Amino acid sequence: STSQTETVDQVTTLLQLCVDRFFVSPGHANVELFQRGLCCSYGPLGMELRRNLLDQWWYSVTRSGAQVFGINTLSSSSRETPTGGQGQLRIVECEQLKQRLGQKELSKGRLAEEVHMLLQRSPSMRTNLLQGALEQFVPSLELVNRKLPFGLAETGLCFQPAEGSGCSAEVTQTSLVWFCSPRTSSQWLDHWTRQRLKWWRKFALSPSDFSSNEVQQEELEQAASRGVRIIYNFPWGQEVLACVWSRGDAELLHIHKGDRSKLQHRDGRRSIPHVVSVTANMDRGAMAFLSNSLQQLKREESKQKLHQRKVLKLHPVLVPIKVALNIGRGATVELRQICEGLLQEFLEAKISVWPGYLETLPTSMEQLNAKYDEMGVLFTIIIGENTLESGLLQVRSRDTTIKETMHISEIKNFLFRYISAADNI
Amino acid sequence: STSQTETVDQVTTLLQLCVDRFFVSPGHANVELFQRGLCCSYGPLGMELRRNLLDQWWYSVTRSGAQVFGINTLSSSSRETPTGGQGQLRIVECEQLKQRLGQKELSKGRLAEEVHMLLQRSPSMRTNLLQGALEQFVPSLELVNRKLPFGLAETGLCFQPAEGSGCSAEVTQTSLVWFCSPRTSSQWLDHWTRQRLKWWRKFALSPSDFSSNEVQQEELEQAASRGVRIIYNFPWGQEVLACVWSRGDAELLHIHKGDRSKLQHRDGRRSIPHVVSVTANMDRGAMAFLSNSLQQLKREESKQKLHQRKVLKLHPVLVPIKVALNIGRGATVELRQICEGLLQEFLEAKISVWPGYLETLPTSMEQLNAKYDEMGVLFTIIIGENTLESGLLQVRSRDTTIKETMHISEIKNFLFRYISAADNI
Numbered sequence A, B: 001s002t003s004q005t006e007t008v009d010q011v012t013t014l015l016q017l018c019v020d021r022f023f024v025s026p027g028h029a030n031v032e033l034f035q036r037g038l039c040c041s042y043g044p045l046g047m048e049l050r051r052n053l054l055d056q057w058w059y060s061v062t063r064s065g066a067q068v069f070g071i072n073t074l075s076s077s078s079r080e081t082p083t084g085g086q087g088q089l090r091i092v093e094c095e096q097l098k099q100r101l102g103q104k105e106l107s108k109g110r111l112a113e114e115v116h117m118l119l120q121r122s123p124s125m126r127t128n129l130l131q132g133a134l135e136q137f138v139p140s141l142e143l144v145n146r147k148l149p150f151g152l153a154e155t156g157l158c159f160q161p162a163e164g165s166g167c168s169a170e171v172t173q174t175s176l177v178w179f180c181s182p183r184t185s186s187q188w189l190d191h192w193t194r195q196r197l198k199w200w201r202k203f204a205l206s207p208s209d210f211s212s213n214e215v216q217q218e219e220l221e222q223a224a225s226r227g228v229r230i231i232y233n234f235p236w237g238q239e240v241l242a243c244v245w246s247r248g249d250a251e252l253l254h255i256h257k258g259d260r261s262k263l264q265h266r267d268g269r270r271s272i273p274h275v276v277s278v279t280a281n282m283d284r285g286a287m288a289f290l291s292n293s294l295q296q297l298k299r300e301e302s303k304q305k306l307h308q309r310k311v312l313k314l315h316p317v318l319v320p321i322k323v324a325l326n327i328g329r330g331a332t333v334e335l336r337q338i339c340e341g342l343l344q345e346f347l348e349a350k351i352s353v354w355p356g357y358l359e360t361l362p363t364s365m366e367q368l369n370a371k372y373d374e375m376g377v378l379f380t381i382i383i384g385e386n387t388l389e390s391g392l393l394q395v396r397s398r399d400t401t402i403k404e405t406m407h408i409s410e411i412k413n414f415l416f417r418y419i420s421a422a423d424n425i
Helices: A002-020 A028-035 A044-062 A094-101 A108-121 A130-135 A137-143 A182-202 A250-255 A282-293 A332-348 A365-375 A385-390 A411-423 B002-020 B028-035 B044-062 B094-101 B108-121 B130-135 B137-143 B182-202 B250-255 B282-293 B332-348 B365-375 B385-390 B411-423
Strands: A068-070 A089-093 A150-160 A169-180 A210-214 A226-234 A237-248 A274-281 A294-300 A306-312 A323-327 A379-383 A392-397 A403-407 B068-070 B089-093 B150-160 B169-180 B210-214 B226-234 B237-248 B274-281 B294-300 B306-312 B323-327 B379-383 B392-397 B403-407
Touching: A002 A028, A002 A282, A002 A294, A002 A306, A028 A282, A044 A068, A044 A150, A044 A169, A044 A182, A044 A282, A044 B068, A068 B044, A089 A094, A089 A108, A094 A108, A094 B108, A108 B094, A108 B108, A130 A137, A130 A150, A130 A169, A130 A250, A130 A274, A137 A150, A169 A182, A169 A282, A182 A210, A182 A226, A182 A237, A182 A274, A226 A282, A237 A250, A237 A282, A274 A282, A282 A294, A306 A365, A323 A332, A332 A379, A332 A385, A332 A411, A365 A379, A379 A411, A385 A392, A392 A411, A403 A411, B002 B028, B002 B282, B002 B294, B002 B306, B028 B282, B044 B068, B044 B150, B044 B169, B044 B182, B044 B282, B089 B094, B089 B108, B094 B108, B130 B137, B130 B150, B130 B169, B130 B250, B130 B274, B137 B150, B169 B182, B169 B282, B182 B210, B182 B226, B182 B237, B182 B274, B226 B282, B237 B250, B237 B282, B274 B282, B282 B294, B306 B365, B323 B332, B332 B379, B332 B385, B332 B411, B365 B379, B379 B411, B385 B392, B392 B411, B403 B411
Parallel strands: A068 A150, A323 A379, B068 B150, B323 B379
Antiparallel strands: A089 B089, A150 A169, A169 A274, A210 A226, A226 A237, A237 A274, A294 A306, A379 A392, A392 A403, B150 B169, B169 B274, B210 B226, B226 B237, B237 B274, B294 B306, B379 B392, B392 B403
């Protein structure tokens, strides 16, 4: 059907753009990882996008007014593995394993035993960030004078077993583990769900593509009494971006070997805290915002030709490159010097710049704008003869395609205010 | 000898402080990892310190005026492993290995073969960030219109084989891989060495503890023609923080299977770029700055008693917590409201705050100051009756211990200016 073909086209266009414009590294296998919502090899623009996304997540969680502390735990551990699906992936030293396989005098039974023992001693890779936070609960309780509620936040790599897909994979996860009193855990689950959905929608071009739904009783994770998923509507179907689980106290007790006195907080009732976990997959998150922000606009050219304009309308806060600096007609050496000065000024203000003026291959203004639109560049600045004479430069907006004239002394504050305004909506 | 005992005391004090003040998680094994310059489980303050350090590294490399792009590569890969020490650690799925060990009908020889094959197919963990950058060289060359020099920057986890130490370990590495023309590679090595040493010393309390030395011919890494190490003088001896290697073109050619046409840049001579790699261990870096900034000051008390004051004089840019908010005498509810308001104001300005006013356990001002000094908190603000009446508050400086009176409307700008000034020295 037509709609199916359109969807395929849409997806192909999106993935091609991601490669062409340096969001992800080329190669079929790499692009497939990205489409599946897994960590892939990112190019400069993808790396910046995901970095901005992770920074925004961090601020929204640690600066929300709630007591949240950041932690950083190890991605591999030699501790005893609990039942909860951990310990399926282990880091094995090849040499050691090969050495055992090469021992001629061993019987087959002994060999199997030796390999088993080696496996037991090898560190296991984490599959989620929950474990580390539960372990850090006890020292963190001192930090807050044994008072609830508080949270521990972490972002980092987690590893997924292949489970038939042929190869294990990496995912960049964010995790907030929230400790609260048992009777408030359901309210907190609702609070964090609302807060997270609002956060995802804040950066969206069409917020309705992000939705949440309550997990059915039969689909709940082992320890959980309630769960909510935050979902994104990709062209190829719905995928889970984030989860909020109400997990009770079983895992906390299990990790601390049932030592209740260590876990009690100061509320007079000596109860064990309940855990609400808030997790997200930020590789899929980056993909969702790329998919959400790509607009393909058809417009008729003068000679009845159809022309497609592709624009990546990423949110000003997330977009990897805020501004591109280019040279128009005029004395190249002097114009370049002006660009160098502006570049320095932008870098110091932490506004990411694309040094277009360094390109020596001739391109038309149309080609340049088309390229920058696909990269999502918010504004393109043209430094020309006018700038040398009167300090005036041209600023083109990605979203309106309108060109404005502005004085060189105003441009930094203009960009700064524009990005701040978008951030504070 | 006395000096040896003193060193042991110094180290014990430092490590104890790291645990007590939430830089690293408690536990002998964890603290030992940290002391060995490996990644450990970090508490909130250690996590922030390392985050600040990584951010500073990132800015100093990507905003130095040189053309540097950030990338993000996978920490595990299924590609063929080169000779360069990679592929010693592999991620094995336990179930798959156990399944093979459980096959009764297999002979011992067949079993060994099957395990070998499984190992070959398992992804290997990266031991450095060089490989990923060399692979991304070709797509990145398009980004700069095939013009040199340029660099690819990345920070991330790398894994170290145990080599007898019993357990493999994680390290947080930073990497700049710099591509330049063959005849300039030695100059670039000198440039980056100077730039890096200056960077390490910028944040130091005693910069002379950081030094660099040329690597001897016989100690050079396989591919390298020259190398420089940046070294920190720990109480227990010298350790390597960072390395700069001039690596030639052999590895680049090897990875791209000798396809010279793909690798050539536009300088008319069709030469293959040379590689200069700049790496650092940021776990050891965090340890170095903690060690460097801990001052133990002896002072005589009124009754001839000796008193030790421990202050963590971390650089204002690196210090995890810039300011602590506390309450003095007065109407608690109103004072708390003022604190809440200031907290919000600081968070929005991205100034990290310690909400001391939430603590309900009684502590004297001396105890509080001692605690904050050990945490490295730059300024302590006391909100008291005076603040309610006239808007005046007390600000105590970590470095001078002097208390100043300031109006509440000035405090944010004061902190902002103080931190910026320290950053721009």
